[in-house]
Amino acid sequence: MDHETAAPRSGEEIAAGALSAWLGEPVEVRQFPGGHSNLTYLVTTPARELVLRRPPVGPVAAKAHDMAREYRFLKALHPQFWLAPRPVALCEDTAVLGCTFLLMERRHGRILRGEQLPEEERAEASRAFVQTLAELHGVDARRPELAVLGRPAGFLERQVQGWGERWQRCRPETAVELDRALARLAESVPAESGATVIHNDYKLDNLMLDRDDAGRATAVLDWEMAALGDPLFDLGVALTYWSHAAMPGLLTAAPGWWTRDEVVEQYARMSGRDVSRLGWHEAFGVFKLAVIVQQIYGRWQRGQTADDRFAGFGEVVRALGARVSRLLEHAH
DSSP: OBOOOBSOOTTOOOOHHHHHHHHTSOOEEEEOOOOSSSEEEEEEOSSOEEEEEEOOSSOOOTTOSOHHHHHHHHHHHTTTOTTSOOEEEEEOOHHHHSSOEEEEEOOOSEEOSSSOOOGGGHHHHHHHHHHHHHHHTTSOTTSHHHHTTOOOTTHHHHHHHHHHHHHHHHOOSOOHHHHHHHHHHHTTOOOOOOOEEEOSSOOGGGEEEOSSOTTOEEEEOOOTTOEEEOHHHHHHHHHHHHHOOOOTTOGGGSTTSOOHHHHHHHHHHHHOOOOTTHHHHHHHHHHHHHHHHHHHHHHHHTTSOOOGGGTTHHHHHHHHHHHHHHHHHHOO
């Protein structure tokens, strides 16, 4: 249940000698095997442990996997929200590792990925999950160091346009259901409920919990898609992974975890926000996940990753298409 490391996967190795020369200290590099997008490594030196994040190998979507932007976001956010890890260094010289990468502090705790908590601890973990999101949305996004990182006005329209363009670049030949869903989402964009710092990929395995207290968070990870925007959008994305991911092994479907309705009700209570227009955001979250999964599946089909976890992602995309259609039937 801790975030174990392994030898880097074939084709995803890090040039330890080049990294050591750039850092000015000897390093040992191991890979965190979880996650499906950016590649994450544990870098150990004689004096410290760091986490290195870099884009996936091979061609990536335009504006995706922007390590420099993630570094800048963490640098501005960490002093206001301690659960965001402290960034340590950014390297934009691609001669070092062949890509831009960032280094940040290592946090310790439990990441729930494939293994369950004991049932009696699941309600506390649910509470920590929702409370952390509510606290993030309480950060003052008007602070100058944060305000320069985004344009909250028109955020939802830009999300529809941006993810729609990504979908057109990666869509398979048979994708009528998701094409229709995109059209419906584009014609029904709701008025924005406010502007806060949003994680934009908030899910259970991006939350690190204390090893001895499942009700206490120790970090929120993976800030690549963080933005300034509508907090209901963030909640919709979170519900995608909590209830609608259409992937095997969805931990929160087991007894003891809060239901989808309990998550929404508790978020409304903890944040004081009106969640009555959540339906569109929830449906868009599923559409967004379908695009991400299709992008990953496309890389696997082209042989740009040898990670066998991705072999079944085509079926996941089809299941997500059916799910977003059902959600849109009830969105208001």
